[in-house]
Ligand SMILES: *[C@@H]1O[C@H](CO)[C@@H](O)[C@H](O)[C@H]1NC(C)=O
Ligand SMILES: *[C@@H]1O[C@H](CO)[C@@H](O)[C@H](O)[C@H]1NC(C)=O
């Protein structure tokens with residue numbers, strides 16, 4: 001009886017896995033923050049959406065786009081997106097999220113040209129609260145540092161390093 005129930009559970013888990021693997025039948029555009037978008041209100045220090053929750057609820061694949069910034073996902077694996085406006089102040093207040101990019105269908109021919117840019121330079125004016133810059137960092141180092149001040153500092157340092165390199 002117990003064994004039967006356990007087997008049933010296994011079948012469900014396998015079905016879910018197959019479902020997830022089969023899900024990538026096309027490329028998607030992910031609007032960062034959903035309807036709420038990617039905004040920071042510097043009066044309240046609030047983001048317009050919970051970006052970590054938003055990112056956790058999406059499946060990202062190679063060749064997908066992050067909209068608002070229209071950034072194509074050309075690198076597989078874990079990546080970090082954050083705002084470096086106001087000297088990292090916005091990052092500290094939640095303008096940051098982490099995504100894991102799966103292989104999916106692989107890169108479409110239109111994006112399959114080497115080498116993919118790992119860094120998106122922010123636009124010049126740092127003052128526009130409604131169109132803050134977004135910066136991406138790819139790094140294998142992720143253990144235990146997320147959602148904290150350390151996380152933002154790590155990202156800023158990594159950007160600096162890749163900028164100087
Ligand atoms: C996703 O966005 C890209 C770049 O803006 C565009 O070329 C493409 O047609 C969009 N794809 C979908 C499915 O909306
Ligand atoms: C920021 O939040 C304040 C207080 O809720 C609001 O009055 C103001 O309109 C907001 N600013 C923007 C640019 O949305």
Ligand SMILES: *[C@@H]1O[C@H](CO)[C@@H](O)[C@H](O)[C@H]1NC(C)=O
Nearest residue numbers: 042043044045046086089093
């Ligand atoms: C927002 O952050 C700034 C800079 O850290 C601070 O001076 C200000 O008091 C904060 N405002 C609120 C409403 O928390």
Ligand SMILES: *[C@@H]1O[C@H](CO)[C@@H](O)[C@H](O)[C@H]1NC(C)=O
Nearest residue numbers: 034050053054055056057058
């Ligand atoms: C996660 O995505 C599903 C399907 O798009 C949606 O129904 C659900 O409300 C989302 N949950 C959160 C926390 O955004």
